[in-house]
Amino acid sequence: MEDFNPNFVNLTPENLASEHLCCIIRSKKLHPGVEAKRQWLSDRLKEGHVFRKLDAKAAVFIEYAPLETAWVPITGDNYYYLYCLWATGSYKGKGYGKALLQYCVADAKAKGKSGICMLGAKKQKAWLTDQSFAKKFGFEVVDTTPNGYELLALTFDGTTPRFAPNAKAETIENNELTVYYDMQCPYILQTIEMLKQYCEVNSVPLSLVPVDTLQKAKELPCVFNNWAVFYKRKFETVNLLLDPNNLKRILKK
Incomplete structure (x- = not known):
C-alpha cells in the first residue's frame, strides 16, 4: 500500500479570495454561488469556523465551527458543529474523509472542546454527512426530532448537546x-x-x-x-x- 500523506489547506482571511471552494470549482469564470459562500465565510472565519480541503481541484473537504456560533438550532456548551464532510468521485473511499475527520477530532481536543456534533437522520438523507461513517468514529445519537432527524455527537467529557426546543x-x-x-x-x-x-x-x-x-x-x-x-x-x-x-x-x- 502506497504512503498516504495528502496535502490539505485551511482557508484563512489571507487565502480565501484565491482558493477554490470544492463544491463548485471554477478556475476562471466566477460563479455567483461560490462568491456568495466566499463572502459568508469571510465573516465566519473570524468566529473560529474551519474550512479544510484537499489541495487539488476536488470536492474533498470538511467544514465545522464552534456550536455557539454555528448557524443551526442546536444548543450545547463547548462543542464543535460539523456542517459538511465530503470526499467524492475518484477520491471517495481512499482515506481522505478519515484524515479530515481525524483532524477535526484532534483540533477539538487540542482546543479543550467537549465534543463534536452533527445532523443526521434515522435513514440517511441526501446532503447530510454520512452518519454511518461518523458512527465508526464513536458518534452516537443524543437527540431526535418527531420526523426522524437525529443529532449525533462524539463526546469527550460525557456532556451532550441538544436540538433547541424550537x-x-x-x-x-x-x-x-x-x-x-x-x-x-x-x-x-x-x-x-x-x-x-x-x-x-x-x-x-x-x-x-x-x-x-x-x-x-x-x-x-x-x-x-x-x-x-x-x-x-x-x-x-x-x-x-x-x-x-x-x-x-x-x-x-
Whole structure:
C-alpha cells in the first residue's frame, strides 16, 4: 500500500479570495454561488469556523465551527458543529474523509472542546454527512426530532448537546411552499433560481426566507444545515437537491 500523506489547506482571511471552494470549482469564470459562500465565510472565519480541503481541484473537504456560533438550532456548551464532510468521485473511499475527520477530532481536543456534533437522520438523507461513517468514529445519537432527524455527537467529557426546543416545532403559519436558506452552500443560489422558475411556470406560491443572522438560525422552527423546506405549514426536508420531481412529490401532499 502506497504512503498516504495528502496535502490539505485551511482557508484563512489571507487565502480565501484565491482558493477554490470544492463544491463548485471554477478556475476562471466566477460563479455567483461560490462568491456568495466566499463572502459568508469571510465573516465566519473570524468566529473560529474551519474550512479544510484537499489541495487539488476536488470536492474533498470538511467544514465545522464552534456550536455557539454555528448557524443551526442546536444548543450545547463547548462543542464543535460539523456542517459538511465530503470526499467524492475518484477520491471517495481512499482515506481522505478519515484524515479530515481525524483532524477535526484532534483540533477539538487540542482546543479543550467537549465534543463534536452533527445532523443526521434515522435513514440517511441526501446532503447530510454520512452518519454511518461518523458512527465508526464513536458518534452516537443524543437527540431526535418527531420526523426522524437525529443529532449525533462524539463526546469527550460525557456532556451532550441538544436540538433547541424550537427546532422540534416543525410547523409554521405559512401554507405556501416556504424555504429557509443561508449562503453557506454554493448550490443554494442556483437552486433558488430553479425554484423561482418552476413556481412561476406552474403558478405555485413561493416564500423565500433568508437566514442572514446567527439569531435567526438559532430560532428556526426545524432542523437546519443551511436549507429547510416547508409546505402546507409542515417541515419537509433539508435536501438541497430540489429538482422538479422532488418538488412535485412535495406539492402533491
